[in-house]
Amino acid sequence: MAKPPVPISFDRFSFRVEEIEEFLRGAPPDPRFQKPYQPKIYRLKGGEPVIIRPATKDEAPAILQTLKQLIDDKYDKDFYHLVGVRTYSEILAWYQRRLKDGYVMVGVNGDGELMGLVNHRFWDEDVAISLHTIVFKRAERLGLVLYLSKIEHAFDVVGVNEWWATFESPFGFRMGFRFNHVTKPWPEVQHELGGSRVYYINKDQWKRVVKPFAIENGWMGERPVPEDVLEKTRPLKPTRRLEIEF
Ligand SMILES: CC(C)(COP(=O)(O)OP(=O)(O)OC[C@H]1O[C@@H](n2cnc3c(N)ncnc32)[C@H](O)[C@@H]1OP(=O)(O)O)[C@@H](O)C(=O)NCCC(=O)NCCS
Numbered sequence: 001m002a003k004p005p006v007p008i009s010f011d012r013f014s015f016r017v018e019e020i021e022e023f024l025r026g027a028p029p030d031p032r033f034q035k036p037y038q039p040k041i042y043r044l045k046g047g048e049p050v051i052i053r054p055a056t057k058d059e060a061p062a063i064l065q066t067l068k069q070l071i072d073d074k075y076d077k078d079f080y081h082l083v084g085v086r087t088y089s090e091i092l093a094w095y096q097r098r099l100k101d102g103y104v105m106v107g108v109n110g111d112g113e114l115m116g117l118v119n120h121r122f123w124d125e126d127v128a129i130s131l132h133t134i135v136f137k138r139a140e141r142l143g144l145v146l147y148l149s150k151i152e153h154a155f156d157v158v159g160v161n162e163w164w165a166t167f168e169s170p171f172g173f174r175m176g177f178r179f180n181h182v183t184k185p186w187p188e189v190q191h192e193l194g195g196s197r198v199y200y201i202n203k204d205q206w207k208r209v210v211k212p213f214a215i216e217n218g219w220m221g222e223r224p225v226p227e228d229v230l231e232k233t234r235p236l237k238p239t240r241r242l243e244i245e246f
Pocket residue numbers: 078079080083132133134135136137138139140141142143144145166167168169171172173246
């Protein structure tokens with residue numbers, strides 16, 4: 001401890017935790033980054049609809065309950081364990097206001113059950129950071145569709161110029177590879193998820209290449225979502241059965 005160079009009237013101050021809270025928050029909610037994503041429908045191979053829509057903070061407990069199941073080394077396959085843990089911590093931080101400008105989107109079936117989720121956050125108006133993509137029902141291309149949805153939110157709704165992703169799993173890498181992501185110089189530029197490589201696309205590549213390719217393949221979903229269908233996605237229920245084994 002250092003002694004002040006001049007006398008100070010009191011030798012201690014006290015603070016209420018409410019006064020400290022603002023310093024600990026990621027950022028006050030910023031309307032530039034919270035522009036709402038218009039829900040859409042993606043149909044699984046059997047025709048079952050999955051509604052992709054923004055999540056609200058009161059839905060965090062259902063998301064966490066689902067992810068908690070994956071925090072177990074029995075899911076050390078295809079990186080579900082690692083991605084489950086990391087996504088759990090991000091959703092908790094978003095819920096408890098310890099993440100700057102986060103945005104969470106969920107894929108929900110007709111029974112209101114969580115099928116998958118994506119999250120990203122905004123560094124600033126120029127750059128969006130991709131955090132995680134995870135699905136609880138596989139071989140439906142739902143991961144691809146959810147991943148495209150968050151890119152769509154960043155470029156088309158918020159209007160950033162660059163999308164910065166990184167990939168922990170081969171299945172994740174496939175998404176970036178399919179969507180023309182290339183690397184920033186590494187290690188000069190590092191992704192916030194552990195300092196790994198940044199794979200990115202810019203707005204022009206999104207508009208000219210990636211989005212048309214996604215539309216051509218039927219991965220951009222359909223709008224609008226009828227109000228009664230959207231209503232059935234609430235309240236959000238945790239995933240009953242993980243269908244992640246091939
Ligand atoms: C990454 C992720 C979101 C991708 O989801 P997805 O696009 O829906 O893909 P799936 O995981 O269902 O994998 C499907 C792929 O498996 C492969 N596959 C499925 N069945 C197969 C079979 N019988 N034989 C060979 N390959 C098969 C195919 O390549 C298929 O992709 P395709 O349908 O486009 O051809 C998902 O794998 C996931 O949640 N993984 C765990 C978390 C994770 O790694 N997230 C990314 C972090 S970077």
